[in-house]
Amino acid sequence: MAAESVAQWVNPLRDEQDKRVPHIAGPCSLVIFGVTGDLARKKLMPAVYDLASRGLLPPGFALVGFARRDWAHEDFAEIVKEAVKEHSRTKFRDEVWERIAEGTRFVKGTFDDAEAFTRLAQTLKDLDEERGTGGNHAFYLSIPPGAFPVVLEQLSKSGLADPEPDEWRRVVIEKPFGHDLASAKELNALVNKVFPEHTVFRIDHYLGKETVQNILALRFANQLFDPIWNAHYVDHVQITMAEDIGLGGRAGYYDGIGAARDVIQNHLLQLLAFTAMEEPINFEPSELQAEKIKVLSSTRLIEPLDDTTARGQYGPGWQGSVPVVGLLEEEGFAKDSKTETYAAITLEVDTRRWAGVPFYLRTGKRLGRRVTEIAVVFKRAPHLPFEKTMTEELGQNAIVIRVQPDEGVTMRFGSKVPGSSMEVRDVNMDFSYGQAFTESSPEAYERLILDVLLGVPSLFPVNAEVELSWRILDPALDHWAEHGKPEEYESGTWGPASADRMLERTGREWRRP
The missing domain is CATH 3.30.360.10 (Dihydrodipicolinate Reductase; domain 2)
Incomplete structure (x- = not known):
């Protein structure tokens, strides 16, 4: 039971008949505020491409950028293409890119510009009709925390935070989540005033x-x-x-x-x-x-x-x-x-x-x-039936989970040194993701963005x-x-x-x- 539950959670995107088949996100769009920043260029845009390359985004998926730049839709698409070519994990393929480019849009404006959010609302309405995004939109706030209040207020006033029945709206927030307990409570209250807690996704990429x-x-x-x-x-x-x-x-x-x-x-x-x-x-x-x-x-x-x-x-x-x-x-x-x-x-x-x-x-x-x-x-063994000189190089047993860069697990334990004398010293038993599995691990932002679009908050x-x-x-x-x-x-x-x-x-x- 436990093993089966873990398998379902580690990849919750499973079909009931074949648990190896991941779910594909339903009709939706991803709107990125702060689209000119390093995070968007190095992580978010490449992650969107990698998801599309793996067949995990719907055919009508749309990517919308919001920034102050004087860009047309085509200019923004070229920016995304350059970021993808430079930073994506999977091989660049023209047919994948063309599907993304068809749904790429850009809205010019500042965070305090109400008219810009009106244009954003119209852009998303057009995408609902043209791309079949179904009124399902995720807003990624890749912006400094100081800009959260004004953006949240504009999303609320423009109606962008309020879905119709059978639609969803979600917001993604990058750390830091405040700078102490008091400010964190204030930030949470601010966010939840506009987006219910079950629609708020706080990104911790680890x-x-x-x-x-x-x-x-x-x-x-x-x-x-x-x-x-x-x-x-x-x-x-x-x-x-x-x-x-x-x-x-x-x-x-x-x-x-x-x-x-x-x-x-x-x-x-x-x-x-x-x-x-x-x-x-x-x-x-x-x-x-x-x-x-x-x-x-x-x-x-x-x-x-x-x-x-x-x-x-x-x-x-x-x-x-x-x-x-x-x-x-x-x-x-x-x-x-x-x-x-x-x-x-x-x-x-x-x-x-x-x-x-x-x-x-x-x-x-x-x-x-x-x-x-x-x-x-x-802890050390409570009793060692060895002479002290036999175990003087023996340390404590350990299980080490390596999160990065060489992902895997190491177990450290004592073993006899080959030879005629009894000498015990530490050795390592090593599991490495790179050696055990032929498929490379997805980038963290791939998994997290997909979970946002699927509404899986684990x-x-x-x-x-x-x-x-x-x-x-x-x-x-x-x-x-x-x-x-x-x-x-x-x-x-x-x-x-x-x-x-x-x-x-x-x-x-x-x-x-």
């Missing part, structure tokens, strides 16, 4: 990755792991998102936000929820969300925060063989910026399964390498998840705000010394992926 979804298959489709997935056997859990790049050119977005708000509040806490949640009754979206909410409701920061959290800011150093500058020398950042580029926190999940098990979450820029992983580290955080995540993180943010500048760490290393001390106080250490 949840669209195959390896994140595979956490549920790993845990609930296999009897192998469940008996040891608890405080009796697990010593601690490390969840890491490390990047080796700096922040040059991103000051406008990142300065004042920092690593904790940018990554921990959404990506890492969602990964924690998937790792720690109980088995849902089934994999319907409401059941899955309910279990994640239970985990987040039970999660708290471990104190004292001086010892159990760390933050840093990268200084000059080396990235590989290339010398790099520190954050304060990056273009756009003030010389006295207190924005952290590294953040680490210690959490505990107060449930019977996890009581006493620390969860260490960390993220940073300009670290040793680019990697995202979940490491479940197990992979999208709801109001309660967003607000609970801020409730968990806010005390650390407040604590850091009272304690001056973050600690500097050398670029190319694994973060500030305070982060190492954070684990050393309990006799543990960070993994070096």
